[in-house]
Amino acid sequence: MTIDIPDALPSASTVLSDGAELGEKRLAALPAPQDRTAAQRAEAAAVHAELRSLRTRFLEVHADGVYDRLTAGRSRRPRIAELVETAAEEFPGLVPTGAQIEAERRLPQAAKEGREIDQGIFLRAVLRSPVAGPHLLDSMLAPTPRALAMLPDFLRTGAAEMEAVRIERRGGTARLTMCLDDRLNAEDECQVDDMETAVDLALLDPDVRVGLVRGGEMSHPRYRGRRVFSAGINLKALGAGGIPLVGFLLRRELGYIHKIIRGVRIEDAGPERWHSPLVAKPWAAAVDGFAIGGGTQLLLAFDHVIIEAGAYLSLPAAKEGIVPGVANLRLTRFTGPRTSRQVILGGRRIWAAEPEARLLVDEVVEREEMDAAIERALERLDGEAVSANRAMLNLAEEPPDVLRAYAAEFALAQALRLYGDDVITKAGRFAAKPEPAAVQLRERLG
Template identity: 70%
Template sequence: MTAGPPPEEHPDGLWPALTEAAERVEKLLATLPEAGARSPAERAGIAAAHDAARALRVRFLDAHADAVYDRLTGHRRVHLRLAELVEAAATAFPGLVPTRRRLAAERSLPQAAKEGHEIDQGILVRAVLRSPVAGPHLLDAMLRPTARALELLPDFLRTGVVEMEAVHLERRDGVARLTMCRDDCLNAEDGRQVDDMETAVDLALLDPAVRVGLLRGGEMNHPRYRGKRVFSAGINLKYLSSGGISLVDFLLRRELGYIHKLVRGVLADDGRPGSWHSPRIDKPWVAAVDGFAIGGGAQLLLVFDRVLASSDAYFSLPAAKEGIIPGVANLRIGRFAGPRLSRQLILEGRRIWAKEPEARLLVDEVVEPDELDAAVERSLARLDGDAVLANRRMLHLAEESPHEFRAYMAEFALQQALRLYGQDVIDKAGRFERRASG
């Protein structure tokens, strides 16, 4: 079987049409003021040009996603992480996705002043993940340990401690204890936190002396919570309003990186015994919630094997209020809470207190604050068993197959990109920015 012509030379003519449409967008942008200063007619004109180009991107990638991915990865011999993939695509297929230079220029702008070029990245990632050939390969690439984790691994194996800006990691008594320590912002999530979390999860999984993992929030310096532990305040709205939340490096990396590794494990080509039947190194995980788990913090709880909470804690998923999609919560929360409560949480922003009966759908055990430490240690011991790993693998397979996860993430990549640049999100981000500066 011979390969067909390269996608840019295919007789369907989609690539020349796409490059022409992309050039029209660039020429029009060169004549316009920044996004926030345009007239209604100018906004309508550039929106129509973007829409025409994006329709062609979708058609081109629907027809040629596998060929594009094979070109970028050497026929799947090279495992590129998401950021590497979109950068390679910008070079190999000019006009398909924004260049690094274009994105760097946009990154310095507040969200309201951005053009929304990341939507084109969402179109590419959606097409790749939808492919039964390219999609699983990309998921495996994202399950590999990061270069940063591999660099830190020798010292961690020796000392059992790694201090990072957002996460403190300590191995003690066979437990990898990850403490989120962004005490200045109540463990609100940003790119720094995602990078540190993935590094810590990689190290915990790669360390053969670790049998169980624990995630908990550290003590805060915030005036309202000084000296108290807090789990997570969710996405950092200050960073969102100032344009610091990236589609690829934050919103997609978070889900396909460390959170997916908590579920499936890290893919390590290390020649260890048993790798023929278990290519991923996975371990059971416990989460302990002090204070609150808001937004992304609540999303995290859905992938842990056991969740404990202090009796004065609460949980919420204020996605509709923020205007974005709460990660993979839409796929996972129905298994725990059922469809009605899931809609109350996601669409209406309902807050659930740990002492409410409904909280037992989200957590395994609720204890008084001064009893949480002891309850955590009991839970860690309970999950430290020889049969736990095999059973959790089968539970995850039954609850969320790799195909189901990949299909969800394909659509999420585009829908979240569109939400990131929705006018309601822009307006809310602008109001938050004005409140923060006033």
């Protein structure tokens, strides 16, 4: 005899929706966030705390059921952005609606309600799940529609130029040049989109065997005509409210950086891909000038790193108030716990001449020797057994479940940091100033 057990998800969803509706009415009765008195801010915080507690309890029980509903029993593979949009439609009150997020995008960080925190709660629960989490992580490895649309032209011409990145296939190498020359390659949502597109093109092109990432020549007065790797996150964009949790912070880590490590996922690729759905290739990076913040985070994903003598690496996340992506997971593996704390918590810079730099890079060369060193490194990486061995090294050093567990906590921790008073105050100073690259560089150089 079988006993039918009622599905608790619909009734729990109704409780969540009703509670969220009441909370939204209370928030709507208050002035806009930037106009609230201290008492009104406390009231709004209490409402959010109640709603977030309700969402957390709901997801502790129903995360897998919700994910199965949103992905048709894991037969569909939505990326994170699509997943949160669908969740807002299917489960009212669970995450912000598209209209709410769009309204917030038009506001400076200080004027927002902080609704991305609710996205962080949802994504933490999904990524924590040993069922839903691996599926979402794999889904983020799929090539983007933009890359697939650009692929035929790239295969024919061997080149593509976007606002933030140029890619050229030359001698079996996909050479990605970060080219935000007026902003010292400071990262924003456009840059992440362009980088993921370029990485996809490199991985999907069968004539590419190795990838290279390098900064282009700058037009900034202080560095005019010189190459710079990256000034990290665009703090002016952050202060202006233009650094989203989903479209930038999570997409960056679980999208193109993860693809550099694991490869791009090809669905229904035919019998020739019977052994793995992933297409992965070795990657090298060349650092000119400096790699600040996100630039250093990126280097931790590469197989070979060459740095110009006199350049430096830094992760000023604690100074800026945010979490430096997955660097907290990876940096200790490279440098050990004491140095990683000095870098992340204390803001220590690692100069190319320091002994510790050799824990993070493979070669330190003079500026005039960079091109030759790059070509030698690319030749070494272009070997029959390199791809297989790098895949096994990456698996041993960072198993997917380790990244998944970290990403789950990062999703919420970073969302909370985005709306910390210290971050809003510091980022607001950048948003109010002209010449983002110049201001940003002055502040970061102290």
